[in-house]
Amino acid sequence: SGSAIRVDIRRGEVLRRLAGNDPEVNEEWITDKDRFAFKWSGVQRLNTPFVRENGQLVPTSWSDALDRVHRALAGLSGDQVGFLPGGRLSFEDAWAWSKFARSVVGSDSIDMRSRSHSEEERSFLAAHVAGSGLGVTYSQLESAGQVLLVGLEPEDECGSLFLRLHKAVNNRGLKVHTVAPIKSAGSVKLRANIISATPGSEVAAVKALPAELTEALSAEGATILVGERAAEVPGLLSAVDALAKSTGARLAWVPRRAGERGGIEAGTLPGLLPGGRLVSDDAARAQVEQLWGALPAAAGRDTEAILNSVLSAEGLDALVVGGVDLRDFSDPGLARTAMSEAGFLVQLEVRRSEISEHADVVFPVAPPVEKNGTFVNWEGRVRPFGQAHVSRARTDRQVLAMLAAEMGSDLHVNDLAELHRELAGLGISATHPNMQPTSAVATSKLASGQAYLATHKPMLDGGRLQDFEEHLAATARRPVVYVARELAKANGIHSGSQLQVSTQTGSITLPAVIAPLAPNTVWLPECSAGSTVRQSLGGGQGLIVNLSEVK
Numbered sequence: 363s364g365s366a367i368r369v370d371i372r373r374g375e376v377l378r379r380l381a382g383n384d385p386e387v388n389e390e391w392i393t394d395k396d397r398f399a400f401k402w403s404g405v406q407r408l409n410t411p412f413v414r415e416n417g418q419l420v421p422t423s424w425s426d427a428l429d430r431v432h433r434a435l436a437g438l439s440g441d442q443v444g445f446l447p448g449g450r451l452s453f454e455d456a457w458a459w460s461k462f463a464r465s466v467v468g469s470d471s472i473d474m475r476s477r478s479h480s481e482e483e484r485s486f487l488a489a490h491v492a493g494s495g496l497g498v499t500y501s502q503l504e505s506a507g508q509v510l511l512v513g514l515e516p517e518d519e520c521g522s523l524f525l526r527l528h529k530a531v532n533n534r535g536l537k538v539h540t541v542a543p544i545k546s547a548g549s550v551k552l553r554a555n556i557i558s559a560t561p562g563s564e565v566a567a568v569k570a571l572p573a574e575l576t577e578a579l580s581a582e583g584a585t586i587l588v589g590e591r592a593a594e595v596p597g598l599l600s601a602v603d604a605l606a607k608s609t610g611a612r613l614a615w616v617p618r619r620a621g622e623r624g625g626i627e628a629g630t631l632p633g634l635l636p637g638g639r640l641v642s643d644d645a646a647r648a649q650v651e652q653l654w655g656a657l658p659a660a661a662g663r664d665t666e667a668i669l670n671s672v673l674s675a676e677g678l679d680a681l682v683v684g685g686v687d688l689r690d691f692s693d694p695g696l697a698r699t700a701m702s703e704a705g706f707l708v709q710l711e712v713r714r715s716e717i718s719e720h721a722d723v724v725f726p727v728a729p730p731v732e733k734n735g736t737f738v739n740w741e742g743r744v745r746p747f748g749q750a751h752v753s754r755a756r757t758d759r760q761v762l763a764m765l766a767a768e769m770g771s772d773l774h775v776n777d778l779a780e781l782h783r784e785l786a787g788l789g790i791s792a793t794h795p796n797m798q799p800t801s802a803v804a805t806s807k808l809a810s811g812q813a814y815l816a817t818h819k820p821m822l823d824g825g826r827l828q829d830f831e832e833h834l835a836a837t838a839r840r841p842v843v844y845v846a847r848e849l850a851k852a853n854g855i856h857s858g859s860q861l862q863v864s865t866q867t868g869s870i871t872l873p874a875v876i877a878p879l880a881p882n883t884v885w886l887p888e889c890s891a892g893s894t895v896r897q898s899l900g901g902g903q904g905l906i907v908n909l910s911e912v913k
Contacts, residue, residue, distance in 0.1 A: 363522035364739025365392050369400075369731060369750035376400050376731060376751065387500055387743070393521035394834060395821055400731070401830040406713045408726035409755075419724065427723050428768045434706040434722070436769065438679055440468025440658055444668035447630050447684040449474045449619035451758060452735035453744075456621060456628035457785070458759030458775045459684070460636065464629075465654040466771045470641055470662030471671075471678070474622065474630040476686035476697075478902055479665060482600060482800040483593035484631055489603070489797040491615050492626050493638020493790035496742045498585055498614035504530040506585045508578045510611070511540040512568065512602055514589030517548030518821045519618050520740065523587075527552055539575060541567050543816035544844060544885050545878040560880040561814045561904040562805035564592075568601040579609040590617045591818060594692075594903040597802030604799070616740045618819070624738035633661030637790035646791055653784055666692065669700040679705040684758065685727075687826055688716055689889055694897040695867070710758055715826070728755035734778070806906060808882055813849055815863070815895070815905040816885040823890045841890040843872045845909075846879035853909055860912040867900030871912055884909065 366382025379400055381392040411427035412419040435443060445467075447459040456474070463472040473479070503509065503526050516524035530536035531552050538554040541564055545556050555575075559567040571579075578584060586606055592598045606613040617623060629636040639646035641661050651657050663671055663678075669691075671677030681704045691697040701707060701720040709721040712729045732753035737745045756764075759775045766773045775781050805814070822828065822838035843861045855861060861874035863884060870886060870893050879885060884907065888895045896902050 363388065363393075363396075363520050364737065364741065364743055364745045365396055365522050367392060367396060371751055374751070376404060387739070388522045388525075391522070391525055393821065394837065395828070396521070398831055398834040399828045402827050403712055403729035403731055405830050408711060408713055408724060410726060412718075412721075412724040414722045419718065419721070424764070427725060428765055431708055431723050431765055432768045434708075435467060435680060438467075441471070441662070442679045443467050443469045443471070443682065444663060444671065444678045444680070445469065445472035445630075445682045446476060446665060446668065446686055447472065447474050447625070447758075448476050448686040449617065449622040449625060450685055451621040451625060451630075452730065452733070453621075453624035453628055453738055454735045454775065454778060454781055455758035456625040456630050457636065457781060458762045458773060460629035461654055461773055461775065462762040462766055463682075464635075464657045466766045466769055466773070468656075468658060470632055470658040470660065471668055472630055472662065473632055473665040473668065474625040475665050476690050477590065478594045478692040480593050480596065480800075481664070482596065482798075483590075484633065484664065485795075485798045485800075486599040486603060487615070487626055487631065488634055488638065488640065488795055490613060490794075491623070492631075492634055493794065494742060495790065498587075498612050499741050499743070500526045502583065502612075503527060503585060504534060504536070506530070506536060506583045506612075507581055508575075508584040508611075509536060509538050510575075510579060510584075510586045511538065511542070511554070512586065512588045513541070513564070513592035513595070513598065514587055514616055515542070515546055515548055515818055516587075516616075517546070517551070518818060519589060520616050521821065523616065523740070524548060524552075537578070543814075543880040543883050556878075558880045560805070560883055561816045562595065562803075563880075564595050565597040565601045565802035568598065568605055571605070576605075576609055579605070579611040583612070584609070585612045585614065587614050587616055590615070590622070591903060595802075597800050600797065600799040601802075603797045614740065620737050620739075623740055623742065624736065627738055632664050636785070637788055638794060639791045640795060646793075650788065653788060666696075669693075669696050672700040672704050680707070682708045682710075683717055683721075684710050685712065686717070689824075689894050689897050692896065692902065693900065695900065710761055725761045726755060727758050727761055728753055733757045805904070808906065811853060811909055812906055813846075813882050813884045813909055815899070815901070815903065815907045816879070816883050817888045817895050817902055819888045820890065823887060824894070825889060838890070839887075841872055841887050841893045842875045843870075844877040844879055844885040845874050846881055846883045847876055849879075849882055849884070849909075850874070850876050855909065855911060862910045862912050863899070864908045864910070865899045865901070865905065868898040870895070870898050874911075
């Protein structure tokens with residue numbers, strides 16, 4: 363959200379977080395998750411590098427760990443190394459990842475999206491987000507008049523955004539419309555007009571908006587807010603792009619992770635250099651090369667292609683991975699296999715994770731509370747933050763700078779002032795490419811006892827950033843399966859019964875709740891206790907699932 367947060371520390375321990383006063387953003391308000399989910403960074407920390415010896419991770423010195431990575435990467439060309447930094451980095455850390463991958467290793471195969479993604483989304487981000495600066499703001503939303511949400515649940519995915527919308531609905535008569543498969547609690551609070559769309563049919567719903575709504579979106583200030591989940595539906599971002607152009611409505615993209623907007627600006631997407639410059643644009647690439655040196659001239663692999671390439675006969679031989687969770691990938695099974703099969707795997711993490719079990723070298727890095735830097739929120743607003751907790755932990759950029767020095771290069775990222783001067787000298791691209799449209803894909807027909815799956819992450823779920831805070835976890839909504847009324851009636855499903863949702867990959871069994879959903883649809887929390895959707899079912903939004911009551 364970009365909320366201002368105050369961190370209180372006593373005797374080296376974070377005791378609480380409070381809202382900072384920022385009228386332009388969070389207005390002295392933060393979510394419970396902002397306030398209480400901080401213990402994860404102080405427990406089970408990695409405090410020294412680890413290397414793999416005889417199949418086991420053992421602690422070692424920094425010099426030994428750096429030397430091992432140097433020797434492993436030195437014999438590889440750029441197209442043999444992939445980078446998965448994750449979407450929670452500060453802007454400065456993301457800059458270091460982007461610069462190290464391209465100027466030291468010579469690889470453009472870098473992608474922060476450890477989630478469902480597509481080439482359509484990359485094109486959309488290049489056209490509408492990268493290098494666009496401050497766009498739609500919180501304050502502007504209060505006077506927008508009309509707001510259309512697509513693939514976005516603000517109450518779960520961006521708390522401060524939900525607060526502003528709720529405030530405007532109550533005080534200024536804002537009309538909210540949402541293209542969604544479920545009438546959520548947040549939609550009820552916003553008194554939203556639900557444009558019901560079965561998963562996979564969202565493109566048709568956007569293209570068939572009522573004439574009065576498209577006319578309303580043509581009014582001054584009207585805004586379309588699209589979430590990262592729109593990338594899961596082929597053609598949906600293209601339809602949103604076309605709608606914004608035809609109505610003149612303002613358009614903003616709202617990611618769920620704090621570092622994704624800054625990561626785009628820093629160039630942690632394949633084919634996209636800092637400031638919205640395309641790798642394929644010779645003139646734009648030359649601007650960056652004046653500061654970074656020679657760069658790859660062709661767009662690299664995205665996350666899915668990186669993972670698949672690790673498993674191919676002549677693909678990637680090494681992976682460098684940041685703070686990512688295997689459960690978040692569009693195909694956790696593929697990600698897990700790729701991590702285990704990688705010829706050489708380097709991890710930069712705050713605390714040990716499942717990926718550590720496959721890593722050859724693990725570098726400990728500092729969480730945000732132990733460093734200073736900048737986040738860029740969904741508005742495009744620059745949000746600098748200071749170091750709250752004295753620490754000897756190194757940041758991602760410092761670790762990558764040490765590794766670059768080991769390999770004979772100087773990243774020029776240790777000094778934040780120097781990094782920011784380089785950024786200022788580069789600026790943002792003067793040109794923005796048009797989006798390359800993608801066609802919608804027809805939904806598959808259902809057999810008896812089947813349904814379309816809808817899913818997203820509630821704000822409080824099983825994510826690693828909420829670990830060790832049991833009282834906060836106890837306030838989360840109880841995981842259930844929401845079932846469309848007509849679907850429940852047709853299949854004899856009763857509210858309160860144990861309902862098994864299954865695919866060939868696996869199954870999830872939770873209590874059934876009959877709810878207002880789009881036809882033939884069930885909804886599951888994506889990553890909650892007893893409901894890790896992608897890991898258990900092998901897919902997400904739009905997946906066809908089988909239903910059966912457990913007697």
